Amino acid sequence: MTDIRELRKVVDRFRAQERKAAAAVNLVPSENKLSPLAQMPLSTDYYNRYFFNDRLDPGFWQFRGGQEVAEIETELARGHLSRLARAPYVNERPISGLSAMMMAMAGLGGKPGGTVVSIDAASGGHYATADMARRLGFESATVPVVRGRVDEQRLRQVLCERAPELVYLDLQNSRHELEVSRVAELIEAHSPHTLLHVDCSHTMGLILGAALSNPLDAGAHTMGGSTHKTFPGPHKGVLFTRSPELHQRLKDAQFTMLSSHHFGETLALGLAAAEFRHFGKAYAEQVIANARLFGKLLAADGFDVTTDENGHATSTHQLWVRIGDAEQTDRFSESLYDHGIRVNVQVDLPGLPGPVLRLGVNELTFLGGREAAVHALAEEFGHARVGARRDGQGSRRVREQYGPPFYFAEFS
Ligand SMILES: Cc1ncc(COP(=O)(O)O)c(C=O)c1O
Structure with missing residues (x-):
């Protein structure tokens, strides 16, 4: 008792x-x-609710609890995040950086057995990325990074020998900004079908605040990560792209990998993004x-x-x-x-x-x-x-x- x-x-x-x-x-x-503003939704009734009807289809209100504030996610959160990242397509549903990683890999990594390249954990990559790739059925290859620059020789070799489906740049421990444009150039030269995703979990706030350059401008097809490190948001994740086709692939992966996207936190993310546009x-x-x-x-x-x-x-x-x-x-x-x-x-x-x-x-x-x-x-x-x-x-x-x-x- x-x-x-x-x-x-x-x-x-x-x-x-x-x-x-x-x-x-x-x-x-x-x-x-x-x-304080972004904190507010976490102590409202919306913390308890599911919200699935993100197309606001009038005939699809199977769960009605979030109905009255739905557009705080679909318009406010997406709108502000989209403008901050200069990316028309936003997926605000991942619940953390690793959740965003899982969706990005599953959505962009192609068929089982294909190769996903990530950053060697010993040189600052995230500890989970290579193993995540393997658990999702991909082969993993890693490249070292020194002072924010990917080892070009090793990357060229991996691109030529393995023709990977996805290069997933997951720099976690770094005092240097990640250099993305050279990676995009090498992909274009040696394996043009390969997709480039930048997981900027740690530097998200510095990128969305334009103090560091935007990986999408540097040639990444997609980017994303946590929203609670340098970005002062709730414990959540986000994915951005400028491609409608890649957005759909990410959305399909998310649909299967996530049911509860933590609606209260998503509303908090919307408010945090609205404030961040200002500050x-x-x-x-x-x-x-x-x-x-x-x-x-x-x-x-x-x-x-x-x-x-x-x-x-x-x-x-x-x-x-x-x-x-x-x-x-x-x-x-x-x-x-x-x-x-x-x-x-x-x-x-x-x-x-x-x-x-x-x-x-x-x-x-x-x-x-x-x-x-x-x-x-x-x-x-x-x-x-x-x-x-x-x-x-x-x-x-x-x-x-x-x-x-x-x-x-x-x-x-
Ligand atoms: C590059 C990268 N990806 C993923 C994660 C994991 O994020 P979370 O703890 O939000 O799941 C981190 C955390 O440091 C990270 O740096």
């Missing part, structure tokens, strides 16, 4: 942790925050400026920040910082956590064996962090390293420096 006192304790715990989370500074590059460009530029400044400040303070020969730490939202061995890194992470500053430790970043901090300033920026906040954050890192100021107030000092957020605060 459930004891109500036990449940009260759980609720108290949630409430206490909510207060902490609301005061925290989160530097996990694969996470972001929903704006996205300034936000995306500020993310990159903040990441660069943070790298510079940490390096100047003696932190081991990964940089190129020219001293550049990043051209994206990600910054990689080595603290020491596993114990030292864990101690450092814990010490920041005690201050309300949450970092991400990775052990498999390309070329960096062992534990490394993979930091992202996307959420901090979305909430209003600019140069002053980044300076305050760098100071907190310095304190944590030497064990100074153990007052648990680090995140408060950083948040005090926040300016206006990159969303409509009037809905708070």
Whole structure:
């Protein structure tokens, strides 16, 4: 039997942790925050509803719960996402990046036994992609990426020898923008029937905010990914294309692979996209400026920040910082956590064996962090390293420096 006192304790715990989370500074590059407006649909009745009738066919209202707000998905979400990506065809139904990946591969990978090429996980590709291809019945081949550039020799070889159905570029761990146009050129030259998909889960917000170039302009046939990393949306996924035929292929795959597309979250995505049309460009530029400044400040303070020969730490939202061995890194992470500053430790970043901090300033920026906040954050890192100021107030000092957020605060 459930004891109500036990449940009260759980609720108290949630409430206490909510207060902490609301005061925290989160530097996990694969996470972001929903704006108050985008958050709203998640606590409405629509969270509970299915919505299938996306053609708004008057004779097809088999599930009626979503009927009154249907066009928030079919017009608002699709319309704003479409304009942000400059892609007339949008599929807003995947429920995450991996869900979008599965649909893209199933829809574009051709017949079983064909080859899907992805980025070698050891050079920054997503850990699941090659195995996903195999589980869907395809052969998998991988290509390395160095500093955002696909190894041309290896790609040329794979294109000539395997004539793959699909090149699926899934760069996850990268401080560099992915160079897409050269890949498109090589495909055109050596295997013109091959489709090119760019999974820009991590950099979605930077691309839709036009701070990084749009893979569709660079020759990708389709692109997509998560909507909750640099894009400040709900945990969802999206797929874009300029081709009606490829859109239909993606739609067919989605129809079989997904029934509940999480209607409440899809409405949240629509509102997040509408706000992003207003704030996205300034936000995306500020993310990159903040990441660069943070790298510079940490390096100047003696932190081991990964940089190129020219001293550049990043051209994206990600910054990689080595603290020491596993114990030292864990101690450092814990010490920041005690201050309300949450970092991400990775052990498999390309070329960096062992534990490394993979930091992202996307959420901090979305909430209003600019140069002053980044300076305050760098100071907190310095304190944590030497064990100074153990007052648990680090995140408060950083948040005090926040300016206006990159969303409509009037809905708070
Ligand atoms: C390229 C790429 N694809 C897919 C995913 C998985 O996304 P999700 O966690 O939303 O399923 C990620 C996550 O980092 C990613 O970087």
